[in-house]
Amino acid sequence: MAVRPGETGDLFAQVKPRALSVSELTRALRVAVEPRFKDVWVSGEVANLRRQASGHLYFSLKDEGACVNAVVWGSQARRLAFAPADGQEVLARGFVEIYPPHGKYQLVVNELEPRGAGAQAVLLQRLKEKLLAEGLLDPARKRPLPFLPRRVGVATSPTGAALRDLLRVLHARFPGLPVLVAPCRVQGAGAAATVAGALRSLCRAGVDVVVVTRGGGSQEDLFEFNDERLARAIAACPVPVVSAVGHEIDVTVADLVADVRAATPTHAAQLVAPVKDELRAGLQASRARLLRAASEAVAGRRRELRALKAELSDPKHLLSEQRHRLDDLLRRAEALLRGRLRAERDAQDAVKARLGRREPRARVRELVARSEDATRRLGSWQAATFRREELRLERLKARLAPANVAESLKRGFALALAGGKLLRRSAEAAQGDALRLALAEGWLDVVVTGVDAGSDPLPGRTRPGGAGPESGGGDAVERDSDHD
């Protein structure tokens, strides 16, 4: 804001010939107006209501003589307790804003509520602010209703339609639900005090919840329920209070202070009384679930236990395994031992075969053969040697034989000796010599009667043989030669 204070002050002090710019004027207006209308209550009728997509509410407030633009920004609009509509009388609280670009002013509304009779509405608003300031309207104060009240207190007119409706619905939902009615007036001046008294009486008599109710009516009829003392009596009630006053759009202070606001007596009955059949059904369901769960707790365990028992494996398979194992081990041992025995047997057979091959009989036989052979050769040698030597001697004897004179004599030869001297030629003797002739047996003394030196006594012979003239003697030697 560029307007200087001095200039602004001058604006209202005097009229100056100098023209203001629009901005200056607007600025001056804002400075002049906005601080004064920072928090104002304005009542009027809603017109031209538009709801932006952003949530902002734009409308006009008007009365017989004037009209002002108003806006509720979306953030506030969402918090409004009711939905405004065209033609509705409302009480708006907010500030005046001048918006320079449009050259317009508008009311920026913070709170908006339906407006009763004009002056009373402002009083009512003040009461609300007061109660709010005291915290009586604090949502945290709101108490929950008992789920199933042992006795329901009702503060209302005993003859009104509201009580009738309430009881009808209440007992339709929960037949026989105890109800204690505290009669009071619900309209007209002083009604609020009787309602408050009824409340206190009910609290004294002992109820779990109190319903304050009356049927719908004019704003004036309901005005007693905006009474501050009644509000404080409700707030002071030790048990939760349900208000069901007028119709849904009629919000009274009693409604605000009550723990729960019901739109109608029927609604109040619904809030206060559960449906007995539903409860019973719920209980039944719970009991069914309870039984199911308990049964399941047992049955499930039984299943588990059965499974576990099944898993509790009978050790017989283990025993069987072990039997196999023992059998295998023993069989292996037996096979090993039998193998060993077989191997020993084979080894023994092999050694025996080797032993058999070295059996000395062959060697003995070889020696026997050699010995026999040597013996045979010994025999052969003996035979050959003696044969040879005999032959040799025979041959020698044969060769000796011709030299045997005796043999010649036996064959007829004779030896002629002259004076002990052997004669070989006839010329060695002369006629008349005395000679001795040696024969094979005995001697002959003879005398030479003739000598023949010219003729051969043994024709065919080349070598002179025996000296004897008798061929018979020579024959004798030859004849006997084989007999030696």
Next chain:
Amino acid sequence: MSAPADHPGKDLEGSGEPYDALVARLERVVGELERGDLPLEASIEKFAEGVRLAREATRKLDEAERRVEVLVRNADGSEEPAPLEGGGGKGNG
């Protein structure tokens, strides 16, 4: 008959325990049972407790057979409940 720790030893009969508290306890018991993680013996105990709670809740539902009354002011200014003529007629039926 030991009661769970959070409701120590109350005699429920005629006790002031509200119906919904009973039902809540019953629901809790049911829930605990349904979770199935209780030991068997505790389950049975819970079940017994549930049965008692259910019985008590039923009793509470059934016992509420009373009439509609209206406070009547006596001569001495005291008040006392009296049967509501004409009003309770419908609620009773």
Next chain:
Amino acid sequence: MSAPADHPGKDLEGSGEPYDALVARLERVVGELERGDLPLEASIEKFAEGVRLAREATRKLDEAERRVEVLVRNADGSEEPAPLEGGGGKGNG
């Protein structure tokens, strides 16, 4: 009848041991048997223990079931609730 070292000589019958503890022991026994690394004699002992545990657990289940039945019978509309037998269910077994 020598029991394994960790449960020395208890007679399970009528013992106050909770069902779940019995079952836990039974499961441990089953597990140990399944691992198969026990000596033969120990296996047999384990098995015997398992059998005893299973029997006892079954007995406890039967008892629990009877108890539930009694509770249900009494809960269902009988006017006079029969006294819950055995109370805590332990002294009775």
Next chain:
Amino acid sequence: MSAPADHPGKDLEGSGEPYDALVARLERVVGELERGDLPLEASIEKFAEGVRLAREATRKLDEAERRVEVLVRNADGSEEPAPLEGGGGKGNG
């Protein structure tokens, strides 16, 4: 009947030696036979020992089986649990 040096002269029958120890000894016997470095007579003795061990182990298995059968019979829901015969299964054999 001379026993091998490492188990001098025990009479296996009725001995308290555990089954697994018996089998381990039997396996050792087989292993020694497998190594094949025993003198023949020692091999035979080993085998004899193996036979004795196997017989004793079998006896223990039989005993265990009888015990298991009794257990199984009793485990199957019979109301009257027959007393487990033989207790620890050792003193009985």
Next chain:
Amino acid sequence: MSAPADHPGKDLEGSGEPYDALVARLERVVGELERGDLPLEASIEKFAEGVRLAREATRKLDEAERRVEVLVRNADGSEEPAPLEGGGGKGNG
């Protein structure tokens, strides 16, 4: 019939000499025979010794085999374990 110097004059029958020692002696005898450098008389003596050794070894082997048969027969589950004949298998031959 003089025995060789290292085994002087033993009567092998019934001797306590182990099988393997017998076989080793037999091998040695055969080896000496196979070298072929023995005089005939020594050969015959060796051969005679070999024959005795072989006969004794065979006898021992037969005996061992019989013993094994008996053991095997007894091992197969016969209830009455026949007494192992001959014990050490030596005193019996």
Next chain:
Amino acid sequence: MSAPADHPGKDLEGSGEPYDALVARLERVVGELERGDLPLEASIEKFAEGVRLAREATRKLDEAERRVEVLVRNADGSEEPAPLEGGGGKGNG
């Protein structure tokens, strides 16, 4: 009856001389005889020695043969003496 110089005057009967040596001497004697360069008287002496050697060798060999027969017969340990196969094959023919 003069013996050769290298075997002076031994009585061979019962002598410890090995068969092989006997046979070898016999063969040598025969060889010397067969060479034919000995005087007759020496030959006769040699012959006499040869005859003695042959006689002694035959006697010893016969004895050895009988001995071996007995051994072979006994080698099988059976009552009926089967000839050792592969061994006596030659001497048997």
Next chain:
Amino acid sequence: MSAPADHPGKDLEGSGEPYDALVARLERVVGELERGDLPLEASIEKFAEGVRLAREATRKLDEAERRVEVLVRNADGSEEPAPLEGGGGKGNG
């Protein structure tokens, strides 16, 4: 008592002269005779010597033969002298 060639006329009987020497002398005598240049008287002497030598050699040969027969007969150890095969056939005749 050798009978050399230069000592003719000795009585050879019983002489220790070896057979071969006798035969050698005989051969020499026969040779001298066969040359034929001896005077008759010398021839007759030589012849007489040759005859003696031959007779003595024959005697020795016979004696040797008898001796051999005895040896052979004794060689068999039997009473009846089995003829040495291949040998005695001629010497005997």
